[in-house]
Each structure stands twice: as C-alpha cells, then as structure tokens.
Amino acid sequence: MTPRPDGRPSRAEIWVLGAAGLATFFGLWAALSGFGFVSPRFLPSPAAVAMRGIFLLAHPFAGASLPVHVLSSLGRYGLGFLLGACVGVPLGLLMGWYRLLDDIVTPIFDALRFVAPIAWVPFAALWFGTGIGGPVMVIFAGAFPPCLINAYRGARFVDKKFLEAARTLGAGNLRIIVEVLLPASVPSIVAGLRVGAGLGWQSLVGAELIVASSGVGYMMVQGQSAVSTTTVLSGMVAIGIVGYLVDLVLREIQTATQRRRGLA
Amino acid sequence: MSTITFDKVGRIFDSVTAIEEINLHVRDKEFVAIVGPSGCGKTTCLRMAAGLDFPSSGEVRVGERKVAGPGPDRAVVFQQFALFPWKSVYDNVDFGLRNKRVPASERRDRIAAVLKVMNLEGYERSFPHQLSGGMQQRVAIARAYVLDPAVLLMDEPFGALDAQTRVLMQEELVRLARVNPRTVLFITHGVEEAVYLADRVAIMTRRPGRIKEIMDIRSVREAERWDNRTRIEDVMDLESFVHLRTAIWRSLREEKTKETT
Ligand SMILES: Nc1ncnc2c1ncn2[C@@H]1O[C@H](COP(=O)(O)OP(=O)(O)OP(=O)(O)O)[C@@H](O)[C@H]1O
Ligand SMILES: [Mg+2]
Numbered sequence: 119m120t121p122r123p124d125g126r127p128s129r130a131e132i133w134v135l136g137a138a139g140l141a142t143f144f145g146l147w148a149a150l151s152g153f154g155f156v157s158p159r160f161l162p163s164p165a166a167v168a169m170r171g172i173f174l175l176a177h178p179f180a181g182a183s184l185p186v187h188v189l190s191s192l193g194r195y196g197l198g199f200l201l202g203a204c205v206g207v208p209l210g211l212l213m214g215w216y217r218l219l220d221d222i223v224t225p226i227f228d229a230l231r232f233v234a235p236i237a238w239v240p241f242a243a244l245w246f247g248t249g250i251g252g253p254v255m256v257i258f259a260g261a262f263p264p265c266l267i268n269a270y271r272g273a274r275f276v277d278k279k280f281l282e283a284a285r286t287l288g289a290g291n292l293r294i295i296v297e298v299l300l301p302a303s304v305p306s307i308v309a310g311l312r313v314g315a316g317l318g319w320q321s322l323v324g325a326e327l328i329v330a331s332s333g334v335g336y337m338m339v340q341g342q343s344a345v346s347t348t349t350v351l352s353g354m355v356a357i358g359i360v361g362y363l364v365d366l367v368l369r370e371i372q373t374a375t376q377r378r379r380g381l382a
Numbered sequence: 383m384s385t386i387t388f389d390k391v392g393r394i395f396d397s398v399t400a401i402e403e404i405n406l407h408v409r410d411k412e413f414v415a416i417v418g419p420s421g422c423g424k425t426t427c428l429r430m431a432a433g434l435d436f437p438s439s440g441e442v443r444v445g446e447r448k449v450a451g452p453g454p455d456r457a458v459v460f461q462q463f464a465l466f467p468w469k470s471v472y473d474n475v476d477f478g479l480r481n482k483r484v485p486a487s488e489r490r491d492r493i494a495a496v497l498k499v500m501n502l503e504g505y506e507r508s509f510p511h512q513l514s515g516g517m518q519q520r521v522a523i524a525r526a527y528v529l530d531p532a533v534l535l536m537d538e539p540f541g542a543l544d545a546q547t548r549v550l551m552q553e554e555l556v557r558l559a560r561v562n563p564r565t566v567l568f569i570t571h572g573v574e575e576a577v578y579l580a581d582r583v584a585i586m587t588r589r590p591g592r593i594k595e596i597m598d599i600r601s602v603r604e605a606e607r608w609d610n611r612t613r614i615e616d617v618m619d620l621e622s623f624v625h626l627r628t629a630i631w632r633s634l635r636e637e638k639t640k641e642t643t
Contacts, residue, residue, distance in 0.1 A: 282434050283464035286452040287525070288481035297477070301468035379467050380511025 198257025214273025268310025
C-alpha cells in the first residue's frame with residue numbers, strides 16, 4: 119500500500135488495523151475462557167455468548183425476548199433524548215442570545231451538570247415512578263447537558279458578521295434567532311446531540327439496572343440473579359451494537375449537514 | 383434627504399486611535415469614494431455610518447438623525463461578503479425584502495431583475511460555497527441593491543472580482559447611478575475605480591486616519607462629458623481622467639512612503 123501524501127494511513131489500512139484489533143480482542147477472550155485459564159462461570163467464551171444472544175432473539179427471558187427488551191429500552195430512550203434535545207437546544211440558543219438568561223441559568227446549570235445521571239435514579243424513581251417516567255428522567259439528565267452546552271456555544275460564538283449582516287438587512291430578534299443563530303449553530307448543535315445521545319443511552323441502561331420492569335438493563339439484572347453470565351454479556355453486546363447504530367445515524371446527519379455547507 | 387455627515391468623528395479601540403478626526407459630508411444622491419492606506423480606518427468609517435460601530439467622539443448623522451443603529455434606509459455591502467452559507471442565492475437576496483414585508487410577487491420580480499443585472503441568472507438555487515469568490519461578491523451586491531435603499535454603503539465591493547467582471551460591474555454601477563441616483567459611500571483601493579465612479583474622492587491619511595484632501599471629480603466629468611462614453615477604457619484614456627488619477631496617486635504615495643520611514 120502506498121502511503122498517502124499526508125502520511126496518514128489509507129482507508130484500507132485503517133480497515134485492516136481495526137479488524138486486526140478486534141480479532142486480537144476476541145482471540146484473547148476466546149483463549150482465556152477456552153483453554154481453561156478462567157472458569158466459564160466467570161467469563162463465558164465468545165461463542166457461548168453468541169449462542170445465548172441468538173437464543174434470546176427468539177426466546178423470552180425475564181418476560182420478553184431480547185428484541186422486545188431492546189425496543190422497550192429504545193422507546194424510553196427516544197422519549198428521554200427527545201425531551202433533552204427539545205429543552206436543551208432552544209434553551210441553549212436563547213442563553214447564547216440573551217445575556218440575562220445566560221446569567222440566570224448558568225450558575226444553576228453549572229451546579230447540577232456534574233451530578234452523574236445515575237445519581238438521579240433515586241429521585242427519578244420517587245418522583246416519576248419506575249415505569250416510564252423514572253428512566254426517562256435519568257436519560258434526560260444524561261442527554262440534556264450536552265444538548266444545551268453545544269447549542270449555547272454555537273450561538274455565543276456565531277461569526278459576528280452574520281449577525282451584523284442580518285441587522286443591516288432589517289431582521290428583528292425572532293428572525294435573527296430562527297434564521298441566523300439557529301442555522302449558524304447547527305454544526306455545534308448536531309455535535310451536542312451526538313454526545314447527548316451517547317450519554318443518554320449509557321444512563322438509560324444504568325437506570326434500568328435499578329428501576330424498570332423491562333428493557334435490556336432489566337434483562338441483565340435478571341440474568342445476574344439467575345447467575346447466567348451469558349445473558350448479562352448478551353445484554354452488554356446488544357447495548358454496544360444499538361449505541362453504535364444510534365451514533366452512526368447521528369454521524370450521517372452530521373456529515374450531511376456539513377456537506378450542505380461545503381464543510382466536508 | 384439622505385445625506386451622510388461625519389462631524390468631528392474619532393474612534394479609539396482600547397487605546398489604539400484608529401480614527402483621529404473625520405469631517406465629511408456626503409450630499410444627497412452624491413457618490414463619494416474613500417481611498418487610503420490599509421488600516422487607516424475606512425471600514426471603521428463605513429461601519430459607523432451603518433450603525434454597527436459608534437464614534438468615541440463626535441457624531442455620524444444620516445439625514446438629520448444621529449446614527450443609533452442599522453436602519454432600512456441604508457444597505458451595506460461588506461468587505462467579506464457575509465453571505466449566509468445556509469441560504470441559497472435566492473434566499474440570501476430575499477432575506478432583506480422579507481424583513482421589509484414586501485409582497486411575495488413583487489419580491490420575485492425584484493429578485494429576478496437584480497440577479498439578471500448581476501449576471502447570476504440560473505444560480506438561484508446554488509449555495510454560496512458552490513460559487514466562485516467573484517460570484518459571491520455579486521450576490522452580496524445584489525442583496526443590497528434589491529432593497530433599493532436611499533443610502534448604499536459599499537466596502538471594496540469589487541475587490542474579489544476579476545478584471546473583466548470588475549469593469550462590467552463598474553460600468554453597470556455608473557449606469558445605475560445615473561438612472562437612479564442615490565447616496566453612496568464607497569470604499570476602494572482602486573484609484574481608477576474611485577475616479578471613474580465617484581463624484582468626489584476623499585483621500586485618507588494612514589492611521590490615525592484623517593481626511594487628507596477631497597478631490598472633486600464631478601465638475602471635471604461634466605465639463606469633459608465622460609458620460610458620453612459608455613466604456614471605461616475610453617474614459618480612462620482622457621487627459622482629464624489621467625490628470626485626476628495621477629494627482630490622487632501622488633497623494634496616496636506620500637502616505638505610503640511616510641509609513642516606511
Ligand atoms: N474591533 C476592533 N478592535 C480593535 N481594533 C480595531 C477594530 N476594528 C478596527 N481596528 C483597528 O482600526 C484600524 C482601522 O481598521 P479598518 O478596518 O477601519 O481599516 P481599513 O482602512 O478598512 O483597512 P483595509 O483597507 O485593510 O480594509 C486598524 O488599525 C485596526 O487594527
Ligand atoms: Mg477595510
């Protein structure tokens with residue numbers, strides 16, 4: 119393979135490197151569990167986990183099959199993430215535009231944003247129950263801060279020449295916010311949505327470990343009580359795959375918005 | 383009456399005096415060009431007339447009113463275009479008309495007309511990043527022209543154009559200025575451009591900026607009947623043109639050499 123002029127590995131090379139990394143990972147895992155270094159009760163082999171995962175696709179465990187658990191998680195997740203985005207993005211934009219709002223909200227926000235989403239679980243359960251409301255609030259706690267911060271940064275650091283052009287063209291506040299501030303902040307907003315989506319998904323599964331009576335996290339807890347390590351690992355794999363797919367979708371949206379601007 | 387008055391205007395940016403004292407009166411429907419060394423405060427003057435920046439001392443008036451902010455009577459063509467990258471060419475030009483609540487059908491007609499003048503027909507749906515620098519500049523000019531403002535503030539509007547397009551745009555601007563005169567404050571580095579377009583040319587000193595002298599072009603243009611010639615090269619051949627151009631050059635050269643000593 120010829121090296122690229124900028125000295126970075128080519129696409130094919132990156133692909134090969136990635137595949138090699140994964141192969142090493144699974145190889146070591148298989149070796150550890152397969153040659154009896156570690157008891158399968160501590161670490162089941164990749165093959166056993168894959169078999170268990172395929173079995174769970176069609177057979178219920180803890181009240182439902184794996185796809186149904188995933189859908190149940192995704193439902194809560196979608197709701198919590200949407201809520202976080204719908205509150206976080208507009209609030210962030212307005213904070214970037216109105217100094218007063220910034221001054222009022224920022225101290226509260228700074229005080230709360232270092233509280234890990236999981237730490238909200240007890241209150242989430244107390245206030246909103248363990249059905250839908252509690253987990254949704256925990257996801258919200260994960261997804262909301264990045265959505266807000268990035269929209270805020272986008273709005274605050276909009277190139278001033280756009281705002282000045284809009285003002286000389288006679289635009290009022292509302293039109294500037296909707297047609298200049300918002301679109302100018304889109305790259306930053308989408309980046310925030312991506313981070314928020316990831317954090318939200320992580321927090322959701324955490325929340326389900328404690329509350330909820332369905333979902334991937336719940337399935338894993340039940341698997342743990344039943345001392346079925348393959349079930350727990352199947353759940354972890356499902357979390358990884360779904361999280362990756364969600365990020366993939368958002369990444370596509372991100373490149374699409376950049377391409378439209380001629381940035382990518 | 384759309385006049386622009388700089389009345390003892392000074393501008394200090396955190397202890398750096400950009401403009402010392404500017405006195406300049408642009409009459410109604412007069413075309414005044416400002417030339418001067420880079421960094422002498424030309425853009426700053428224009429921004430103060432636009433209401434985007436404010437004097438540290440003295441005041442800027444448009445008409446009888448002290449400038450307190452941007453207004454619908456003034457349109458600006460920025461040195462760096464400042465087109466909205468997320469809007470198509472059409473929507474960029476439409477933005478100001480919508481703010482003015484011009485009816486939809488009239489907007490369509492006016493945009494079509496201005497895009498035709500600017501030679502941008504067929505690019506309505508394009509986005510700024512898909513256009514060349516010169517085309518972007520023409521969109522920026524179209525965005526201001528379409529508003530038909532009483533006062534036009536232009537900051538090196540032809541700077542990014544190739545020589546041929548620039549000439550066409552200059553001739554077009556002269557034509558528009560004769561058909562439909564308006565008050566224009568025009569900043570440029572091009573001495574010939576200034577002499578060709580302007581009624582008067584104000585020459586600034588290097589920073590801290592002052593108006594060094596003001597050359598009257600209009601009286602010469604009318605006496606020598608420049609406007610009977612439609613092509614810029616025919617005007618540039620005239621002895622009267624060369625004479626004015628050389629005088630301004632000399633005056634600017636003095637500023638440049640002072641800079642290096
Ligand atoms: N916002 C600002 N803050 C600090 N200094 C500034 C600011 N704007 C302009 N200046 C300074 O004021 C001086 C005049 O700037 P201005 O942009 O008006 O120059 P100009 O004549 O338009 O130059 P050019 O021909 O290169 O466009 C410069 O020295 C610049 O550094
Ligand atoms: Mg300038």
